[in-house]
Amino acid sequence: MKKQKNKYSHLTAIERVFLSSPAQFLLDKNLLIGNILDFGCGFGNDVKLLQKKGYDITAYDPYYFPQYPQGKFDTIICFYVLNVLFPEEQANVLMEVSSLLKPGGKAYFAVRRDIKKEGFREHYIHKKPTYQCIVKLPFKSIKAHEYCEIYEYSHYNNQRHSSNNCIFCNPYKHLTLLCESATTYAIFDGYPLSKGHVLVIPKRHVSNYFELPLKEQSACWLMVNKIQEMLNKEFAPDGFNVGMNVNKHAGQNVMHASIHIIPRYQGDAAGVKSGMRCVIPKGKY
Structure with a gap:
């Protein structure tokens, strides 16, 4: 077409x-x-x-x-x-x-x-x-x-959106909001793993990313692309890890979906391998 x-x-x-x-x-x-x-x-x-x-x-x-x-x-x-x-x-x-x-x-x-x-x-x-x-x-x-x-x-973090205690529904005012769309926002992680670590967060209060409507999933990834451009311009990283934690056994602590964009810099990992395949130590499965 x-x-x-x-x-x-x-x-x-x-x-x-x-x-x-x-x-x-x-x-x-x-x-x-x-x-x-x-x-x-x-x-x-x-x-x-x-x-x-x-x-x-x-x-x-x-x-x-x-x-x-x-x-x-x-x-x-x-x-x-x-x-x-x-x-x-x-x-x-x-x-x-x-x-x-x-x-x-x-x-x-x-x-x-x-x-x-x-x-x-x-x-x-x-x-x-x-x-x-x-x-x-x-x-x-x-x-x-x-x-x-x-x-x-x-900005989304200048208002209160719900009566629940979810910090992603009501993000802290002191955090820097990078950008926002109708259904999604991006904010610097409060506990960054690297310089420029960002969370892209859907506004809908859903813990499992895969339960989001497809249109809202697409909005998240459109914002991931925008954030990648912004981080390249601001921090000039050598690479990125992009991913999400779904459910507690995968390390999810806040029961609200989010996507991590983690800039990587040469020499920031102790081992030779530092990509997504090293999330689970070798030999675990």
């Missing part, structure tokens, strides 16, 4: 001489705080208009403003981006926004609610196939009407 491409998503950007309605709403509510990033800003209309009002705001768009933002931001806005992306592309945007957000910061996603038909359509001006879909996010909705909904996002 030929894979569909979504190479014209940038054509949905619109030129305006006034603030978008989500930007105006956040401005009126005094929610545009500190240094701000407009992620997927299109032509950058909101950025230019807010800069004129004295706001410290950076533009980023893979097509129109391709220089990737540096550092972390107090506030990130992402308006009408997710509706024109495939699911995997949507997840990537959520992960990137979460990784660019400062601890304690807020991100705001605006999505369209007036889409009647999902899929490709010919753009009425450019005559190219552009994609659109309905998007619902598992974050706090702060405004909704027939045309638009605005969601407020903060």
